[in-house]
Amino acid sequence: MKKILLGCLTICSFATVAAQETVYPAPAQKETITLTNATIHVGNGNVINSGNVVITNGKITEVGATTSTSGKIIDCKGKHIYPGLILTSTEIGLMEVPAVRATIDAEELGELNPSIRSIVAYNTDSKVINTLRTSGILLANTVPGGGLISGSSSVVQLDAWNWEDAVYKMDGAIHFRMPSLLARTRGRGGFGGAQQPQVDPVKRGLDQVESVKAFFREAKAYLAEPTHENTNLKYEAVKGLFTKKQKLFIHCNIVKEMLLAVDFVKEFGFDVVLEGASDSWQIADLLKQNNIAVVLEQLHALPTMVDDDIDQPFKTPAVLQKAGVLFALNDNDENTRSRNLPFEAGTAAANGLTKEEALTAITLNAAKILGIADKTGSVETGKDANIVVSDGDILDMKSNIITHAFIQGREVNLTNKQTQLFDKYKYKYGIK
Numbered sequence: 001m002k003k004i005l006l007g008c009l010t011i012c013s014f015a016t017v018a019a020q021e022t023v024y025p026a027p028a029q030k031e032t033i034t035l036t037n038a039t040i041h042v043g044n045g046n047v048i049n050s051g052n053v054v055i056t057n058g059k060i061t062e063v064g065a066t067t068s069t070s071g072k073i074i075d076c077k078g079k080h081i082y083p084g085l086i087l088t089s090t091e092i093g094l095m096e097v098p099a100v101r102a103t104i105d106a107e108e109l110g111e112l113n114p115s116i117r118s119i120v121a122y123n124t125d126s127k128v129i130n131t132l133r134t135s136g137i138l139l140a141n142t143v144p145g146g147g148l149i150s151g152s153s154s155v156v157q158l159d160a161w162n163w164e165d166a167v168y169k170m171d172g173a174i175h176f177r178m179p180s181l182l183a184r185t186r187g188r189g190g191f192g193g194a195q196q197p198q199v200d201p202v203k204r205g206l207d208q209v210e211s212v213k214a215f216f217r218e219a220k221a222y223l224a225e226p227t228h229e230n231t232n233l234k235y236e237a238v239k240g241l242f243t244k245k246q247k248l249f250i251h252c253n254i255v256k257e258m259l260l261a262v263d264f265v266k267e268f269g270f271d272v273v274l275e276g277a278s279d280s281w282q283i284a285d286l287l288k289q290n291n292i293a294v295v296l297e298q299l300h301a302l303p304t305m306v307d308d309d310i311d312q313p314f315k316t317p318a319v320l321q322k323a324g325v326l327f328a329l330n331d332n333d334e335n336t337r338s339r340n341l342p343f344e345a346g347t348a349a350a351n352g353l354t355k356e357e358a359l360t361a362i363t364l365n366a367a368k369i370l371g372i373a374d375k376t377g378s379v380e381t382g383k384d385a386n387i388v389v390s391d392g393d394i395l396d397m398k399s400n401i402i403t404h405a406f407i408q409g410r411e412v413n414l415t416n417k418q419t420q421l422f423d424k425y426k427y428k429y430g431i432k
Contacts (some may be wrong), residue, residue, distance in 0.1 A: 012163035027408035032071025042362040043083040043378035057376035058409035084138030084386035086366035088328045093122040095416040107146030115237040116151030118144040122163040130416035136388040138357045150175040159412045176254035179205035253278045278304040281316045294327040299344040318352025328366040385409040
C-alpha cells in the first residue's frame with residue numbers, strides 16, 4: 001500500500017512540474033518589424049498621433065508619422081506605444097516567496113558589504129518576472145538588501161536564459177541603508193516588560209552613519225595609493241563611486257536622514273540618489289541645488305510622519321517636478337510584487353502631474369537615474385527597441401492591456417502562470 005501511495009505522489013509531483021508555464025526567452029530579432037498607426041508616447045513628454053515605429057536588429061531605426069513600412073507589419077490602429085517601463089529598485093530574481101526562507105537570496109550577513117553583487121544571484125527562472133512583463137515592465141534594477149552598505153545593484157532585462165544574458169548595466173550603484181533617526185517609544189504603547197537599558201536610537205544611528213563615512217574615507221585613501229601589497233575587495237568595490245562610474249543610492253525617508261545624505265555629496269562628491277525619500281517634498285529646493293535625484297519607493301502608502309497630509313505620498317511627485325528634481329517612481333510592495341508600477345504613476349497623474357510627466361517618471365527619468373538613458377527609456381531613433389503596445393492607457397488599471405512587448409527588438413512571450421490559470425478555467429466553464 002505504501003509503495004502504491006508513493007507512486008501516486010511521484011506521478012502527481014511530475015504532473016505539477018509539467019503544468020508549470022513553458023515560457024522561454026525569445027530569439028534575436030531577424031526580420032524588420034514596423035508598428036503602424038499607433039499613438040506613440042515617446043517618454044520625454046512628446047506624443048505622436050497615428051505614427052509608425054520601425055525596429056531593425058534590435059534598435060529603433062525610425063519613429064514618426066511618415067516613416068517607411070517594411071518587413072513584418074503589425075497594425076496598431078487604436079492602440080498606444082510606450083517605452084518599456086523600468087523598475088528602479090527591486091528584489092526581483094533575488095526573492096521568490098517572501099514567506100519561504102529558502103527562496104530568499106537578497107541579504108548577506110554583516111554591516112559593510114560593498115563587494116556583494118546582486119547580479120550573480122539573479123534568478124532568471126523566477127515566476128514573478130513573467131507577471132511584470134504583462135504590466136509593461138521590461139527592465140529592472142535588482143538590489144541587494146541588509147546591513148548598512150548592502151552591495152551593488154545591476155540593471156537587467158526581463159527575458160533571459162541566465163544572469164549573463166540578462167545584465168543590462170553591471171554594478172551601476174552601491175546601496176547604503178541609512179539607519180533610522182526616529183526616536184520610537186519603548187515597548188508596546190510605552191509599557192515594556194522587564195526593564196531594558198535605555199538606548200538613544202538617534203545617537204546610535206548617527207554613530208552608524210559616522211562608521212560608514214569612516215569606511216569611505218579609508219577607501220579614498222586606499223584608492224589614492226598607486227600600488228597595494230594586499231587587495232582590499234571592499235575598498236575596490238566602491239572605486240566607481242569616486243570615479244563617478246557608480247551612484248550611491250541612500251535609502252532614507254525623513255528630512256534629517258536626507259540632510260545627512262547631502263553631507264555625502266559635499267564631503268565625497270558622490271553622485272547620490274535618495275531612495276524612499278517620502279518627505280523629500282519638504283527639501284525639494286535643497287535637493288535640486290545639490291543635484292540629488294530621488295526614487296519614490298511607494299506611492300500607494302500612508303505618509304511617513306503623523307502630521308503629514310494623508311494624501312501626501314500622492315502629491316510629492318508634483319512637488320519634485322515643480323522644483324526641477326530628477327525623480328522616478330517605484331513599486332516595492334511585497335504583495336503586488338511590483339506589478340502596480342504603472343498605476344502608481346497613474347495616481348501621480350491624478351495628483352498634479354500630467355500623464356506624460358508621470359510616464360517619464362517610470363521610463364526616461366528612471367533610465368537617467370540608472371545611467372542607461374543613452375540606450376533606453378524613450379521611443380527614439382538609435383535606442384534599443386524596448387517597447388510595449390497597449391490597447392489603452394498604460395497608466396490606467398482598466399485599459400492597461402499589453403498586446404505586444406519587445407526587448408531589444410525581440411518580441412517576448414506575455415504568457416505567465418496567472419494567464420495560464422485564467423485560460424484554464426475559461427476552458428473549464430466554456431467561457432469564450
